[in-house]
Amino acid sequence: MRHKENEFQLTAPPDKHPDLAAHFSVLLDLSQTEQQLYLEHLSSDADSAALSRQLRLMLKADDGKDFDTLINNQVTKLTGDDALENLSGETIGAFTLKQVIGRGGMGIVYEAHRSDGVFEQRVAIKFVYPSVTALSGRETVFFEARCLGQLAHHHIVSILDAGQLPSGACYFVMEFIEGVSIDKYCKEKQLSAHRIVDLVITLCTAIEAAHHINIVHSDIKPNNVVVDHQGQVKVLDFGIAKILDESISDPRDGAKIKGSTKQFAAPEQLNHDAVSFVADVYALGALLEYLIQDTHSSLNNTQHRELLHIISLCKQDEPEQRYQSVAALRQELENWRDNRVLSFQARYSLPSFWKLMQRNIWQSVLAVMLIITLPSGGYYQYQLSVQQAQSAEVEKHLSSFIRYTDPAIAQQPMSTSVQMLTDTFEQVLSSTTLNIESQHRIIGDIFESLIGLGEYRKVRELSEREGFQTVMDIDPTQEFALTRHLIDNDVRDAKYTQAYERYDHVLERYPDIGTREKLLLGVSVSRALRVVLGDEGLTLWRGIHQAFNAKSHLFSKQEQLANRVSEIHYANHALHRRIEIEEDERAVTDPEIEEVYLSIDKILRTVPVTHPFYTRLKNIACRISGLIGKNSIDCIKSLTSDLNEIAKTYGSNHPLTILGSSFVGQLHYQNGRFSDALNMGRYAHEKASALGYFGDGAFWYYYAQSYYALGHSEIALSIQEETYKLAHQENIVNAKFYEYQFDLVWNSLEFKPDYSYDALSKLERWLEGLAAGELGHYSLDAEKLFVSVLRLSLAGQYDLSIDTFKQHQDIIDGSNLWAKEAVLEYLYRKKGDFTSSLNEVDKIVRLYTEVDFLFYDTGLQQDAYLWKAQALAELGRKTEAAELLQICFDFSYELRAEADNFWLQVVATMSNYYQLPLDTYELDVPLIDNSFLLTGGEQPIFGQGE
Incomplete structure (x- = not known):
């Protein structure tokens, strides 16, 4: 049953001469029967008959759109429009x-x-x-x-x-204003919450100006606020504004068209009650809420709660319970932005002290530690006692304090930030003021900050401190939040085995774990699953996503974002696993790859630029787009532009900025822009070295490869040696460490066989010490086979190496670093069987269709042309051999036409050895040791004294 006051409205419209919007708003809240009674009553008045007909048309067109849209749909039917x-x-x-x-x-x-x-x-x-x-x-x-x-x-x-x-x-x-609506601007620029608040503060100044001359805008919404190309806010459309000063207001004010958009209109507007300045306060709060809905990742929990509280005060149903002026709201937002005391925080309480401390952070650390550690005494301790909220208050403001250790905010060296967080951890762990739940949550904030700074080793070190296990004991009641932080730390540091062991331990110890907790843990560990469990891990990974999406209502927007990020990683791994299995990119069709790309791109659009994994995800999307011939240069430009926003948020020396720079370098490398790749790689390498940041070492690899491509082979090898040593020191996951050992072998195999033999011997012993499954997604038996046959060949046992390879090649499943055809080609060539060598080279070349592409990726394809030329020369097809060598020379000459270019020297040496013509364009290229061309019993033999 409806209330009697609503029944009365069926026979008595809101005021004597209500406008079209007022009638329409009332009608929307009525049932169809009540609407008919209302319209019949309206029609009984001859002066309102036309109005009644228009309202019937609008109801017929109504599909939930706002008033302006409905008017627009009907207006073309009226004469003259x-x-x-x-x-x-x-x-x-x-x-x-x-x-x-x-x-x-x-x-x-x-x-x-x-x-x-x-x-x-x-x-x-x-x-x-x-x-x-x-x-x-x-x-x-x-x-x-x-x-x-x-x-x-x-x-x-x-x-x-x-x-x-x-x-x-x-x-x-x-x-004329050239720009876009504020919501579109925020989405396109992927602005952080702080940047959005800045825009709303500017918007407040404009609305204040209107209020100063007694004008209420009455329709603040995204489409009525434009941001121009200079980032300046402009307020539009005062078409339904109201002038409160009766001396200048329209005497026919009641007849004005009023069509406030429901989502942003204050309750008094929708109820057609008296409108005041605080109606615009309500709309500003609703607009801010709409704009920041997907930006929680850029805030800590305290900031987010404070901002939501500000919004809730704007959106109170009763006007007198809101901020009483736009100026008051603007001041509140400025205080929030500058981390000052907010109006709903007591002026002389711990929160106000904490805000003051944050503005003088480096001078106030001692005071913070005293508050945490002293169980009684002192003014602020007394305040806590009065408020009877000691632990909760300290927790809240410690969390806020922790955010201000971010070097980008505090403008201090990262080492200082790390020390601050470490000291805070120690004090929190030994505090007698904080209860165990608060300790748990604050330590989670500390870990989150340290992980964001790339301090993975520090997080592991702190987690091993005495007393930490007591805090961890409460983890199951806190949705395993600390465990998830530790898993995230391991995953980001490429400690995939440790991450999986933490995950597996929880599942084993808590068999009755809830669905929500289990899926959150699954998402946190998901990137480790394929590395640790291979194809089984991929299957498990997919199952986690399917279960998560089926239960999406259980999770917050931030948790759903984490799952979407994981889905992009899964799609990438699943696609490349298919290519590995088929051993041929063409076996996976372009439409299939494009479908993966489009799904990734769609998800990526929901990930803020400042998200910790954004640049990694963007790199994935760019690389997959390259597989189907999309313009990767545009993708590189886009990621480079995104880096500016990332650097503004985190600082140019932050690991996330460094990592993003390295990804730009990778993309340049994969598109054959080796000089650009080298510049970005050098920048990332220098920044990371100064910071002591290694991560998983991926950008070291591309930095070295760029040097190789440009013919700086000695520099490249030295970088790879440095990478290998750092990987060993960092004790990174076996699969990654294996990749760096592989690089040392592969890049020295042809031209430094003695060095390669020693590296192979170490690698073989290392592999022998591993148990099944300890090499992640790589097949341990297959990798042992590759290493073994290469070592046999370098030892002069050519027939045995080939026979061993052929006899056991069925264990090769495609999930390996070594290219099967390339290894077999090497074995045949070193034996001196150039017919078989040429057959294997042709298999490699057939995998690719464009000549230029043969020189990209790992360098394998350029090698294929060189060794094909050698085979042709050995088989007497010297004209063809000369043509191929000229192609190789021209390619490297275009990249760097210098006499010390190693690849020019290789080609010149091969041309001289086989007496083939070569145009060096008058560049005097020195020859190198030609022993790399010797085969059969002619080349040096290694390991004979073992």
């Missing part, structure tokens, strides 16, 4: 209309240029539909012009002129 659609080329005063740039419920907006020759000027001219003028009157239509005419503010669109066409259509001329 269509004429406004065809005004392009017409002259209005000093201006010529160019094109329609916008439409709304009240009219249509054209771009126009001044055409009287006095000076150049670009404006926007808004025409109001004649039907709207007929419904509301000329004075009401010009109300917006009157409002804007009284305002002169940098962030409010200015009015230049107004008038009326002979047809009766009213218009007014406004400044």
